[in-house]
Amino acid sequence: MTLLVVLALPFATGSAQAQTSSCPYANLRFESVLAVDANRICEAAAPWSEKGFRVLVYLTDARDPTENAWFERIDRVEAEAGLRDLSQADFYDRNGLTLAASTDTTLPWGFNITYGETLYGTRLDTSDREYERIRTNVRYLLRQGDPSQALVTGLTESYALAYPPPTSRWLLESLGIGGGAAIGSVIYLSRQRRRKQLQNQIQALQASVATLLLALEHLLPSEKAEEMILYRLYLGLGGDRYPHLRSQILNTLQKCRRSLTQAFLVQGQLSDQTATTLPELEQQVEAWERLYVSLVGSREHLLNLTEEQLQTLLNPVQFLPSDQRQGSLSHQLEDLRQQLEGRPLKVTLLRVDPKQLDTDGILGLIDQIHQDLNRLQTAPTRLPAQLATLGNLLRRPPARIPVQQLAGLLRQAQALRQNGLDLDGLELVEAGIRCVEVLAQIQTWREQGYRFPKLATELAQLQAALGSLLQVNPGQLASAIPSLQKAIDALDNHSRAHVQQHQKNQAELSQIQTQLQTLSCQRLPDLERRIAKASRGWRMSGIRFPLLDEDLNAAKQLLFYVEQEGIPAIQRWNSLSDHASGTESSQQFERAEQEINRVKASLQRCQETLDRIEKYLRQIEQESYDYDRSSDTVVVVKSEKSTWRTPSKSLDKYSSSSPYWQDSPKPNPRASKSSGMHSSSSPHWQDSPKPNPGASKSSDMHSSSSSSWQDNSSRDSSGGSSRRR
Numbered sequence: 001m002t003l004l005v006v007l008a009l010p011f012a013t014g015s016a017q018a019q020t021s022s023c024p025y026a027n028l029r030f031e032s033v034l035a036v037d038a039n040r041i042c043e044a045a046a047p048w049s050e051k052g053f054r055v056l057v058y059l060t061d062a063r064d065p066t067e068n069a070w071f072e073r074i075d076r077v078e079a080e081a082g083l084r085d086l087s088q089a090d091f092y093d094r095n096g097l098t099l100a101a102s103t104d105t106t107l108p109w110g111f112n113i114t115y116g117e118t119l120y121g122t123r124l125d126t127s128d129r130e131y132e133r134i135r136t137n138v139r140y141l142l143r144q145g146d147p148s149q150a151l152v153t154g155l156t157e158s159y160a161l162a163y164p165p166p167t168s169r170w171l172l173e174s175l176g177i178g179g180g181a182a183i184g185s186v187i188y189l190s191r192q193r194r195r196k197q198l199q200n201q202i203q204a205l206q207a208s209v210a211t212l213l214l215a216l217e218h219l220l221p222s223e224k225a226e227e228m229i230l231y232r233l234y235l236g237l238g239g240d241r242y243p244h245l246r247s248q249i250l251n252t253l254q255k256c257r258r259s260l261t262q263a264f265l266v267q268g269q270l271s272d273q274t275a276t277t278l279p280e281l282e283q284q285v286e287a288w289e290r291l292y293v294s295l296v297g298s299r300e301h302l303l304n305l306t307e308e309q310l311q312t313l314l315n316p317v318q319f320l321p322s323d324q325r326q327g328s329l330s331h332q333l334e335d336l337r338q339q340l341e342g343r344p345l346k347v348t349l350l351r352v353d354p355k356q357l358d359t360d361g362i363l364g365l366i367d368q369i370h371q372d373l374n375r376l377q378t379a380p381t382r383l384p385a386q387l388a389t390l391g392n393l394l395r396r397p398p399a400r401i402p403v404q405q406l407a408g409l410l411r412q413a414q415a416l417r418q419n420g421l422d423l424d425g426l427e428l429v430e431a432g433i434r435c436v437e438v439l440a441q442i443q444t445w446r447e448q449g450y451r452f453p454k455l456a457t458e459l460a461q462l463q464a465a466l467g468s469l470l471q472v473n474p475g476q477l478a479s480a481i482p483s484l485q486k487a488i489d490a491l492d493n494h495s496r497a498h499v500q501q502h503q504k505n506q507a508e509l510s511q512i513q514t515q516l517q518t519l520s521c522q523r524l525p526d527l528e529r530r531i532a533k534a535s536r537g538w539r540m541s542g543i544r545f546p547l548l549d550e551d552l553n554a555a556k557q558l559l560f561y562v563e564q565e566g567i568p569a570i571q572r573w574n575s576l577s578d579h580a581s582g583t584e585s586s587q588q589f590e591r592a593e594q595e596i597n598r599v600k601a602s603l604q605r606c607q608e609t610l611d612r613i614e615k616y617l618r619q620i621e622q623e624s625y626d627y628d629r630s631s632d633t634v635v636v637v638k639s640e641k642s643t644w645r646t647p648s649k650s651l652d653k654y655s656s657s658s659p660y661w662q663d664s665p666k667p668n669p670r671a672s673k674s675s676g677m678h679s680s681s682s683p684h685w686q687d688s689p690k691p692n693p694g695a696s697k698s699s700d701m702h703s704s705s706s707s708s709w710q711d712n713s714s715r716d717s718s719g720g721s722s723r724r725r
Contacts, residue, residue: 024049025042025046027057028041028042031061040152048155053095053118055097055098057151058098058099060103062102078096078114083096083098091721092721097113097116097119098115099113099154101147103147110139111135111142112724113158113724117720122162123164124162134161138151138154194278198282198284201285202288204344205289205292206271208345209267209288209291211340212363214339215314215336216295218335220257223257225250230316230373231249231250231253233319233329241420242424245423266291286351289349289351293359298354302361302363302364303354307345313367317333320333375423383417383425386426387413387429390410390413406466408470409428409429409469410429413426421478428481434488438491439491441492441495442455442491450499452498455495458494458495462487462488465483469484498589512599524555527610527617534617548617551612562603566602570599573595
């Protein structure tokens with residue numbers, strides 16, 4: 001947005017003309033091609049005017065090369081507004097206030113507030129931090145291309161800075177101040193509540209982050225992963241027998257330690273920062289929450305952990321082998337438990353959306369290690385049951401199952417168990433069980449009529465993975481298991497996606513048929529009946545609606561395509577039957593999906609067309625009804641069966657001389673001439689003026705503008721020095 005505004009300025013400066021808007025509270029001068037809401041800005045200046053100030057609001061697209069040139073521009077505008085006397089040095093109305101801004105925000109200058117001696121000593125004059133906040137907010141809105149909100153923000157926030165509202169409603173009532181000030185107090189109290197909420201959130205985050213860092217420092221005490229508690233637990237569970245798992249855990253622990261070191265640095269930087277304003281507090285809360293998420297992770301299951309579950313994650317005493325309950329590792333875990341006891345860990349996020357931060361976090365990585373340790377710990381007890389399960393499946397195997405290769409896989413898993421490699425044996429036998437289940441499911445789908453285009457290729461890859469697995473020696477078996485798992489995943493994912501695409505197409509086809517039934521059997525006939533009923537009167541008055549007929553025909557053609565071409569094509573391509581029509585065969589689910597999208601688009605266009613017809617048909621019917629009720633003289637057309645009271649002027653704007661959806665009425669010479677009852681001066685043939693709610697307000701503002709300035713200047717129009725910020 002900023003780039004667009006800046007690029008537009010060199011081309012727009014020639015067409016930007018000074019615009020002065022009538023306002024009783026301020027002199028508004030806009031030299032910008034951007035749209036500006038003068039009414040909003042005028043209302044924002046009202047509090048200043050009520051305090052007796054003469055306000056000038058100036059907006060320009062100009063790009064001054066130096067700050068002095070910018071100041072000279074403001075001086076000239078202030079002089080033209082009567083606030084400054086250029087013949088005298090720094091002679092400015094003591095009750096004056098100028099808010100000047102440039103839409104060009106690429107330069108460090110381009111926004112200033114100038115004020116007279118009346119505002120000397122106020123916070124607008126003395127608080128550099130608050131003024132800089134206002135300046136930042138205004139220029140940000142200008143960069144976003146919203147000059148109206150920028151100027152409103154400058155006026156309202158500068159007024160709140162110079163004249164802060166009372167601190168409590170009780171004080172307002174004790175002083176007898178009216179409801180307008182009470183509203184300001186409510187806003188002030190709302191900000192105070194928000195400030196307190198943010199401050200409490202920062203305190204909660206600081207406490208939780210400190211506890212998390214303390215616990216993580218205990219778990220990850222040094223740069224050497226071999227000395228960390230989690231790695232020592234891994235060794236205690238017999239993990240040294242699985243070299244592939246060892247390297248994986250060491251790499252994860254080293255990554256955790258690097259992230260922890262960085263988190264300590266960020267915590268120190270945030271702790272040194274002090275926030276005073278609401279925007280600063282908002283930013284600080286967001287920074288602390290980002291740090292918290294970097295520790296806990298953005299995964300939903302981690303953020304939903306309770307305090308007890310977080311403590312279990314940080315204190316993995318459940319993985320301590322029974323023969324080490326009295327050793328140094330046990331003492332370390334007990335110390336960690338005592339440090340965590342009663343300390344807060346969980347925080348509900350206020351500003352940050354974790355879905356926007358895709359990170360595992362340190363606890364997420366530790367959770368992965370916990371899963372590895374859990375499998376390592378439970379493998380000796382789970383493996384026998386899984387071996388029995390695979391053996392039972394192979395005794396009564398489903399059709400098309402490579403029984404011999406899976407039987408060889410079973411024997412290998414049994415050998416791994418005998419060699420004490422229970423974890424490798426568990427992973428191998430689980431892969432075999434999943435292979436049988438996936439192949440059985442595919443066979444069930446095939447019996448239902450599904451044909452999988454990639455099945456032959458993926459079965460060949462699975463056979464190759466099983467064959468290579470049976471040829472490796474036990475020492476290399478662990479590294480070969482992932483290839484088998486990958487082949488099973490590919491087979492499962494592709495076949496499942498094929499079935500799900502068909503089911504999705506069927507569900508959408510059902511919705512299409514329901515929508516077609518509604519449009520063709522209910523909506524369209526209803527509109528045709530209403531048009532036929534009303535058209536008898538239109539024909540008698542000589543009015544025709546060719547575009548209405550065109551839209552009806554277009555809607556019918558769309559419905560005809562959906563019923564006669566679209567739905568049959570979807571049914572053919574999404575069918576599980578083996579029939580073929582010409583060169584087009586069934587089970588082309590992707591083509592069916594494409595046709596579904598075309599049909600849905602056609603139904604949407606038909607729906608929009610019928611909505612348009614109904615909208616303007618209803619408008620015609622309503623105008624006819626209103627005309628019949630309000631008109632003193634009407635055209636009466638008699639036929640053999642009925643008498644129609646025809647408001648010819650209202651209906652004419654939908655006649656063949658103009659689109660039937662045209663809003664502005666045009667004269668109908670034919671209707672006027674045929675009736676002979678209405679002269680051109682008759683009020684029923686003239687467009688009655690519409691009320692303009694802004695006209696009276698604008699005229700009032702214009703009439704009171706000069707008096708408002710005169711009143712303010714007569715109160716104290718003596719000049720003095722000025723200060724420009």
